[in-house]
Amino acid sequence: xxxxxxxxxxxxxxxxxxxxxxxxxxxxxxxxxxxxxxxxxxxxxxxxxxxxxxxxxxxxxxxxxxxxxxxxxxxxxxxxxxxxxxxxxxxxxxxxxxxxxxxxxxxxxxxxxxxxxxxxxxxxxxxxxxxxxxxxxxxxxxxxxxxxxxxxxxxxxxxxxxxxxxxxxxxxxxxxxxxxxxxxxxxxxxxxxxxxxxxxxxxxxxxxxxxxxxxxxxxxxxxxxxxxxxxxxxxxxxxxxxxxxxxxxxxxxxxxxxxxxxxxxxxxxxxxxxxxxxxxxxxxxxx
Numbered sequence: 001x002x003x004x005x006x007x008x009x010x011x012x013x014x015x016x017x018x019x020x021x022x023x024x025x026x027x028x029x030x031x032x033x034x035x036x037x038x039x040x041x042x043x044x045x046x047x048x049x050x051x052x053x054x055x056x057x058x059x060x061x062x063x064x065x066x067x068x069x070x071x072x073x074x075x076x077x078x079x080x081x082x083x084x085x086x087x088x089x090x091x092x093x094x095x096x097x098x099x100x101x102x103x104x105x106x107x108x109x110x111x112x113x114x115x116x117x118x119x120x121x122x123x124x125x126x127x128x129x130x131x132x133x134x135x136x137x138x139x140x141x142x143x144x145x146x147x148x149x150x151x152x153x154x155x156x157x158x159x160x161x162x163x164x165x166x167x168x169x170x171x172x173x174x175x176x177x178x179x180x181x182x183x184x185x186x187x188x189x190x191x192x193x194x195x196x197x198x199x200x201x202x203x204x205x206x207x208x209x210x211x212x213x214x215x216x217x218x219x220x221x222x223x224x225x226x227x228x229x230x231x232x233x234x235x236x237x238x239x240x241x242x243x244x245x246x247x248x249x250x251x252x253x254x255x256x257x258x259x260x261x262x263x264x265x266x267x268x269x270x271x272x273x274x275x276x277x278x279x280x281x282x283x284x285x286x287x
Contacts, residue, residue, distance in 0.1 A: 131179030
C-alpha cells in the first residue's frame with residue numbers, strides 16, 4: 001500500500017520488484033498527482049488499484065478490496081516536487097500565485113483563509129508549532145497589519161521583512177509556508193491517525209516505511225516506532241507493569257537513513273529526507 005502515491009515513482013518500483021503477482025493499492029488526495037500516476041502505472045493496470053482518497057482511510061480501502069492484510073505500507077510525507085513546481089497551487093514563494101496550499105482541491109480550507117481570518121495568537125501558534133518559527137508573534141503581527149494578503153509573493157514579502165535573510169540556502173519565508181501548508185492539510189493529525197492503522201493492516205513480517213522531511217513528522221514516527229517496539233510503556237519509575245502493552249514491531253532503522261551525497265546531487269530536494277522502517281512481529285487489529 002502506497003499511501004502517498006504522488007506521481008507513482010515509488011509505486012512503479014514496488015510493482016516492478018513484486019512482479020509477476022504483487023498487487024498495489026495507491027492512495028492520494030491530489031487529482032493532478034493521480035493523473036500522472038495512472039499514466040506511469042498503466043503497464044501495471046492489472047496489478048494496481050489507484051484511488052482518490054486520503055491515507056487516513058487506509059484500513060477502509062484495504063477492506064473494500066477484500067485484502068485481509070498487506071505486506072508493506074509506504075508513506076512518503078509532505079510536499080511533492082510536482083506540487084512545488086506548479087505555481088498556481090500556491091506552495092512556493094518563488095512565484096506570485098494565489099495563497100492556496102491545498103493537496104486536495106475539495107478541501108474548503110486554504111492558506112488565504114488562515115492568513116486573513118485568524119487572530120494574532122492563532123496565527124502565531126500555527127507558525128511556532130508547525131514551522132518552529134522563533135519570531136512567530138512578530139510575523140503574525142506583521143501579517144495582521146498587512147491584511148488582506150492574497151498571493152504567495154505578498155505573504156513572502158511580509159514574512160521576510162520580519163525574519164530577515166534567514167540562514168544560508170533557506171528562504172526567510174520557508175518556515176511560515178511550511179507551517180501554513182501543514183495546517184491547511186492537517187498533515188500531523190493525519191499522520192497520527194494513519195500510523196496505528198498501518199500497523200494493524202500489516203501481516204507479520206510486513207514492513208512500514210515512512211519518509212519524512214522535517215523534524216515534526218520524524219518525531220511522530222520515531223515516537224510511534226519506539227512505543228510499539230516495547231513490551232511495557234508504563235512510567236519508568238513504576239515498579240510493576242500495569243499497562244499490558246506488548247511489542248508489535250521491531251525497528252529496522254533505529255536511526256533514520258539519510259540520502260547519500262550522490263542522491264542529493266541528483267535530486268537536491270531530497271537533502272532533508274529521512275527514512276524509518278519497522279517490521280511487524282504481531283498484528284493486533286482492534287474490533
